[in-house]
Amino acid sequence: MTRPPTAAQRRVIDAADPVTGRLRGTEAQLAALVKRGLAFRHPRPPHDHFLTPAGHRIRESEPEVAMPAAAAEATATPNSTTTAGVFAARIGGEEETGVAPAARTREVHSAWQGLLELRRMTNPDGSVERPCGWERSHLVQAAALALEAAGHRPAGRDAEGYRVRVTPQPEAVAVRDPDGEALRACAGTLERAGWQVSEHKEPRTGASYLLASPRRT
Numbered sequence: 001m002t003r004p005p006t007a008a009q010r011r012v013i014d015a016a017d018p019v020t021g022r023l024r025g026t027e028a029q030l031a032a033l034v035k036r037g038l039a040f041r042h043p044r045p046p047h048d049h050f051l052t053p054a055g056h057r058i059r060e061s062e063p064e065v066a067m068p069a070a071a072a073e074a075t076a077t078p079n080s081t082t083t084a085g086v087f088a089a090r091i092g093g094e095e096e097t098g099v100a101p102a103a104r105t106r107e108v109h110s111a112w113q114g115l116l117e118l119r120r121m122t123n124p125d126g127s128v129e130r131p132c133g134w135e136r137s138h139l140v141q142a143a144a145l146a147l148e149a150a151g152h153r154p155a156g157r158d159a160e161g162y163r164v165r166v167t168p169q170p171e172a173v174a175v176r177d178p179d180g181e182a183l184r185a186c187a188g189t190l191e192r193a194g195w196q197v198s199e200h201k202e203p204r205t206g207a208s209y210l211l212a213s214p215r216r217t
Contacts, residue, residue, distance in 0.1 A: 005058060009033060013051065013059045018087055020114040021051035021134075042121065050121060053133050087111050089145035090154035092163035112149035115142070130194035131214030139173045140164050143212055146193040147175070152186055162186055167211065175210040183208055 005013060009032060012025040023030060023039055030049045033039035038055035042048050051059065087107055099107065119132045135142035144164045148154060155161035155177075162177045175190070177183040187197045187210050195212045202209065 005033075005036070005038065009038075010058075013038065013055055016051050016055070016059060017114065019111050019134075020118050021056060023049040023051060025049075050118075053122075056134060056137070089141050089148050091140055091144045091165070092155040092161055093157070094154075095157060108145070108148050111145060115145060130216070136171060136214050139171065139214070140166055142214070143173045143175065143190060143195065146195070147186055147189055150189040150193075152182070152189065169211070169213075172211050172213045175212055176207070178207070180208060183210065186210060187212075 004010075009029060012023060012029050012033065016023050023033070025033075030039060030041070033055065034041060034049065038052055038058060039049045040052055042050060089108070089111070115132075115135070116128045118134055119128045119130070120126050122132045122134070123130065131142060144154070144162075147162055147164070153159075153161040155163050160178050162175055162182070165174050165176070167174045175183070175186050177186060183199075187199065190197050190210070190212045194215050196215055197210055197212045199208055199210055201207070
């Protein structure tokens with residue numbers, strides 16, 4: 001059985017950037033995480049350290065320290081919120097973040113650029129054109145980030161917009177927006193972000209919605 005990380009190592013893991021997995025710690029701490037397969041040292045300057053998929057799983061193994069994205073995806077309720085200091089994309093239907101629009105735009109842009117860097121570092125061929133492992137394990141947050149970064153409006157408590165939710169299908173999210181033109185625009189954004197998208201109709205209401213899955217090739 002794999003020995004769990006020490007308390008000091010766990011603190012370093014928990015403090016990693018929620019999107020890129022970038023780590024900060026002493027050289028000894030980072031080297032120990034690399035040795036255990038929980039982190040890797042980027043070959044290019046400044047040679048930062050990042051969590052491996054195993055490291056991400058360790059961080060998310062405790063609900064009280066897992067990033068809110070995991071909780072948002074697991075529950076997919078309209079009440080998903082952002083914990084102070086930790087970024088979470090707007091999935092639609094939750095309360096406003098309370099952050100000024102300009103500041104929120106900067107946060108979203110930074111998160112999206114971080115996700116592209118994570119793709120480059122973790123996809124075997126370094127491609128940024130298709131989703132990475134983190135996105136496939138955080139489907140709702142990943143799709144919502146792609147939409148919010150492209151400027152689409154998430155639904156509010158009393159405002160229409162996109163809503164991203166889990167589905168019974170493996171590796172697929174549902175995207176809904178009552179505005180048909182806006183929904184088609186969401187489809188185009190997700191396709192450009194490396195997702196496979198198809199449009200469907202609700203059996204009872206006839207309302208259109210999207211099913212989106214991260215491409216593997």
